[in-house]
Amino acid sequence: MENQNGVSEPDQNGAATASKTLISMQNIWKTYQMGVEELHALRDVSFHVEKGEYLAIIGPSGSGKSTLMNLIGCLDSPSKGDYWINGNLVSEMTDDELARIRNKEIGFVFQTFNLLARATALHNVELPLIYAGMRAGERNEKAQAALASVELGDRVTHRPNELSGGQRQRVAIARALVNHPSILLADEPTGALDSKTSAEIMTLFEKLHSEGNTIIVVTHEHDVADRAHRIISIRDGQIEKDERIK
Amino acid sequence: MLKFLGSSFYENLMMALDTMRANKLRSFLTIFGVVVGVITVMLISSIISGINVAVEKQVESFGTRSIFLFKFNPGFTHGRRSQEERMRKALTVDDAEAIKNLASIETAVPILDVSNNLFGAATMVTGKNGKTSTAVKLQGTLPEIEKTTVQILVDGRWFSKSESDANSDVCLIGSSVVDSYFSYKSPIGETLEIGGTEFRIIGVLEKREQLFGGGGGNTDQSNVIYMPMGAALKLKPYADSLFILAVANEGMLEKAKDDVQDLLRVRRQVEFGQPNNFEMETAASIIDQFQSITAGVAIAMVVISSIGLMIGGIGVMNIMLVSVTERTREIGIRKAVGAKKSDILMQFLIEAATLTGFGGLLGLFLGWLLTLLVKFVLPSYVPWWAPVAGFFASVGIGIIFGLWPAWKAARLDPIEALRYE
Numbered sequence: 145m146e147n148q149n150g151v152s153e154p155d156q157n158g159a160a161t162a163s164k165t166l167i168s169m170q171n172i173w174k175t176y177q178m179g180v181e182e183l184h185a186l187r188d189v190s191f192h193v194e195k196g197e198y199l200a201i202i203g204p205s206g207s208g209k210s211t212l213m214n215l216i217g218c219l220d221s222p223s224k225g226d227y228w229i230n231g232n233l234v235s236e237m238t239d240d241e242l243a244r245i246r247n248k249e250i251g252f253v254f255q256t257f258n259l260l261a262r263a264t265a266l267h268n269v270e271l272p273l274i275y276a277g278m279r280a281g282e283r284n285e286k287a288q289a290a291l292a293s294v295e296l297g298d299r300v301t302h303r304p305n306e307l308s309g310g311q312r313q314r315v316a317i318a319r320a321l322v323n324h325p326s327i328l329l330a331d332e333p334t335g336a337l338d339s340k341t342s343a344e345i346m347t348l349f350e351k352l353h354s355e356g357n358t359i360i361v362v363t364h365e366h367d368v369a370d371r372a373h374r375i376i377s378i379r380d381g382q383i384e385k386d387e388r389i390k
Numbered sequence: 391m392l393k394f395l396g397s398s399f400y401e402n403l404m405m406a407l408d409t410m411r412a413n414k415l416r417s418f419l420t421i422f423g424v425v426v427g428v429i430t431v432m433l434i435s436s437i438i439s440g441i442n443v444a445v446e447k448q449v450e451s452f453g454t455r456s457i458f459l460f461k462f463n464p465g466f467t468h469g470r471r472s473q474e475e476r477m478r479k480a481l482t483v484d485d486a487e488a489i490k491n492l493a494s495i496e497t498a499v500p501i502l503d504v505s506n507n508l509f510g511a512a513t514m515v516t517g518k519n520g521k522t523s524t525a526v527k528l529q530g531t532l533p534e535i536e537k538t539t540v541q542i543l544v545d546g547r548w549f550s551k552s553e554s555d556a557n558s559d560v561c562l563i564g565s566s567v568v569d570s571y572f573s574y575k576s577p578i579g580e581t582l583e584i585g586g587t588e589f590r591i592i593g594v595l596e597k598r599e600q601l602f603g604g605g606g607g608n609t610d611q612s613n614v615i616y617m618p619m620g621a622a623l624k625l626k627p628y629a630d631s632l633f634i635l636a637v638a639n640e641g642m643l644e645k646a647k648d649d650v651q652d653l654l655r656v657r658r659q660v661e662f663g664q665p666n667n668f669e670m671e672t673a674a675s676i677i678d679q680f681q682s683i684t685a686g687v688a689i690a691m692v693v694i695s696s697i698g699l700m701i702g703g704i705g706v707m708n709i710m711l712v713s714v715t716e717r718t719r720e721i722g723i724r725k726a727v728g729a730k731k732s733d734i735l736m737q738f739l740i741e742a743a744t745l746t747g748f749g750g751l752l753g754l755f756l757g758w759l760l761t762l763l764v765k766f767v768l769p770s771y772v773p774w775w776a777p778v779a780g781f782f783a784s785v786g787i788g789i790i791f792g793l794w795p796a797w798k799a800a801r802l803d804p805i806e807a808l809r810y811e
Contacts, residue, residue, distance in 0.1 A: 219726065219804045240730045247728020258723045258808065262412060274401055275728040319727065 165228075166326050166358055167193035167216065172225035172235075174211050174381075185211040186222070187381045193327070193360065198353045200369035201362045203378035210331075212378060213362040217250050217329050218242045230326045247275050251320025251328045255335035257312040259304040265291060265315045266300040272323045290318040294348065310341035317348065327358045334368055346371050402737050406744035409713070420709040421749030423702025424787060427695050428750050428780040432757025433764065434691040435776040438684045440769035445680050448611075449673045451598070452635075453539040455496075455643055457650055458676075459485075459634040460669040478667050480630035483532070483619065485657060489636050490534065492653060494646040497537045498636035502530040502619060504626040507585065513625060515615070516583040517571035526567060527614040528584065530622020530629075538637050541616065546578045546593030549618050557620030562593035566613035582615075585625045589617065643672065699783060702749065703791035710742050710795035721799050722807025735800040742792025743785045750784025 174186040185208045193199055203209040214220040215227060218234055221242070227235040230249050237245065251272075252258075259268045269287040278286070291300055294314040304312055313333060320328055330349070334342035350371065353359050361372060369375050373390040376383055410417045452458075462475045486500035505528045507513050512524035535541065536548040541562075549560050561582070568577055577591045598611035623629060638646030651670060654660075658667055671679075714721070721734055729737075754777045764770045 214805050217726070219808075240732075243725065243728055243730040243733075246726060252726050254808070258719070258726070260720055260723060262408060271724065272727040275724075275730070275733060280400075323728075 164195045165192050166195050166230055168228040170226045172215065172222045172227060174215065175223040184381050189383055191376060191383060191386060193358065195358055196356055197358055198373040199360045200372035200375045201360065201378060202364065202366065202369040202375055204364060207378045208381040209362055209378045213329065213331055216360060217252060218245045247272055248323060249326040251323070251325040253313070253316050253320050253328065253330035253333045255332035257304070257316045257336070259312060259315055261304055264301050264303055265296060265307065268315055269319045269322050271319060276323055286322055290322040291315070293321070294318045309337050310344055313337060313345055314348065321352070321357070327360055328352065330359065330361045332363050333361060334365070399740065402740040403744060405737065406741040409741060410745060410748065416709065417745060420705050421702065421745055421752070423698060423705050424746045424749035424784045425753040425756065427698030427702050428753025428784055429757040429760065430695040430698055431691070431780045431783070432754060432772065432776055433760055434695070435688070436761040436770040436772040437764060437768055438688055438691070439773040440771040442681055442684055443771050444769040446677050449676045451539070452673060453637060454673050455638045455640070456538070456673060457636040457638060457647060458671040459636065459650070459654070460671070463669045479658070481632050481634055481668065485654065486634045488653060488657060489634060489650055492646070492649045494639055494642040494649045496637045496639050497534050498634055499532050499534040499538060500619065500632050500634050502622050502629055503631045504528045504530055504622045504629050507626055508628070513585040518580065519571060521571055523570065525613060528622065528625065529614060529616050530619040531616055532619055535616070538635055540635055542596040544594050544596045545576070548593060554618040554620065557618060557624060559587055559589045559621050560592045561589040561615050561617040562595055563591055564595045564612040564614040565597035566610050567615060568594055584615065587625070647672065699787050702746070703787040706742055706746055706788060707791040707795060710738065710792050711798070714738065714795050714799040718802060718807050718810040721802050722804050722810065725804035726808060731800040735796045738796035738799045739789055739792050742796065743788035746788030747781065747785040750781045753784070754780050
């Protein structure tokens with residue numbers, strides 16, 4: 145694979161900016177076979193994300209934004225087109241290589257938090273480090289630090305059912321960040337929270353962004369999207385609008 | 391793969407124990423079959439080894455230098471004896487005398503069984519206390535028996551050459567005979583009526599280890615009376631169920647066996663190239679024979695307990711399939727944060743193996759307790775390999791029957807799994 149020397153591969157932006165390109169999607173198609181009919185969830189989608197961006201992907205349900213999120217998060221592979229993340233050509237990877245990319249490059253935050261119910265906050269945050277093969281001592285230290293950074297340093301031994309919704313989402317964010325991924329990928333991160341807690345979480349995202357993290361939020365709520373610096377609107381599997389708002 | 395196993399084996403083990411703790415009843419029901427299977431292995435293997443050890447001890451108590459000679463195989467036989475076997479002539483006192491004179495032989499003594507009279511009825515033994523018994527083994531022999539270890543004197547004396555030559559009505563009795571006829575006084579000098587003849591007791595023999603716990607019956611080696619050969623022949627004229635006990639000189643057992651065989655072949659006119667028309671056994675050969683029988687039982691045991699373990703394994707597979715379905719979302723989460731197929735596969739395999747391994751340990755413990763109980767009735771001795779085999783078999787069952795559920799878990803699509811409610 146020629147992407148091994150990597151970052152200069154997406155060439156449209158020129159060498160100077162290319163060194164900062166984290167995500168490059170080129171002519172991405174995702175097609176599902178429904179009986180005899182072909183359903184195009186994504187049609188010819190192309191965009192780039194630079195390091196340090198705060199991007200929202202917005203669209204109504206059925207627009208293809210979930211499909212796009214799954215592709216960005218390397219949970220799925222496109223039917224057609226090239227997808228580069230941090231210099232890796234993801235679109236041609238095997239399942240195990242995708243797992244490695246999810247582990248190293250992507251931090252997921254889900255609408256329903258998706259924490260392991262029986263595990264403590266600390267163990268939940270340690271999970272990506274376990275799969276990265278890190279030793280227990282180092283792992284513990286890093287997970288503690290990640291929890292402290294989302295102001296949950298005093299909740300490490302709590303289980304999810306002993307935490308409030310906002311605290312759970314912050315545990316999930318700590319888990320997403322603990323392995324220092326290239327991007328933080330959030331899917332409706334405030335969907336299950338009340339408005340006050342939602343605001344707290346969005347403030348946390350801004351703080352994380354200001355610390356240099358690259359954030360992509362997938363949502364259908366405009367006031368969530370409006371906190372981002374750039375909004376990509378999806379409709380019928382295509383990019384309708386791609387605008388920088390800050 | 392191995393590196394992976396090393397780094398997160400502990401994690402997986404902890405997780406598995408956690409899951410078991412969270413589902414105590416279910417886990418117990420799941421491993422029940424494995425527990426029973428392992429108990430079976432423990433019990434049967436310990437009984438078999440126990441019996442083997444007991445038989446070894448008992449046979450060796452007759453002396454490791456002893457050679458036993460019979461008209462035909464006294465042990466377990468299949469069906470009727472062959473025509474040739476039934477036509478064999480009996481061993482004689484003269485045979486014993488000839489064997490005794492061999493250079494490699496220390497001594498040889500004939501032992502004649504007269505427990506039954508000429509008409510096949512058991513000879514009655516009556517004591518002064520009014521007790522009668524027909525279960526006592528009556529043996530006629532010669533004074534040379536003193537030099538063997540087949541019976542050991544604890545009180546009194548063996549009969550002398552002159553008593554033997556005179557066919558005196560004297561006898562030595564085993565400890566069980568003492569127990570039933572002379573519970574309150576020393577039997578030496580007392581009398582017993584054997585087959586209508588009054589016998590004076592001159593000696594008491596050591597109690598022999600019992601193979602199967604207490605109980606008397608035919609297996610009781612201490613329910614025995616020894617008397618001079620001539621006296622025995624008076625009880626049962628023409629008696630011919632005679633065997634010869636020969637003791638080889640120190641370190642000459644193999645030579646002695648050859649010598650005895652050559653001698654008896656000549657005396658019994660066996661033609662060159664024909665098989666022996668008598669049976670020769672040593673402690674080692676009797677133990678070998680017995681162990682070949684218990685080995686057969688052991689194989690049957692393996693089959694039976696395998697069935698138990700298989701059923702246990704199917705239970706494990708069933709519950710692991712349920713567990714995988716229940717934890718679909720967990721699998722999705724793990725995959726989303728970077729678990730590879732092999733990670734998930736390993737997690738569920740280790741969980742299944744932990745479950746059955748725990749069942750194995752429980753079975754070993756319960757089985758061990760049961761062997762302690764069994765010791766009251768049967769000889770039992772837990773061989774070192776039984777717990778090892780039991781444990782590894784149960785872990786193996788977990789791995790084999792956990793494979794399919796674990797594979798199902800490993801190949802779940804992360805998107806589907808995350809969406810699962």
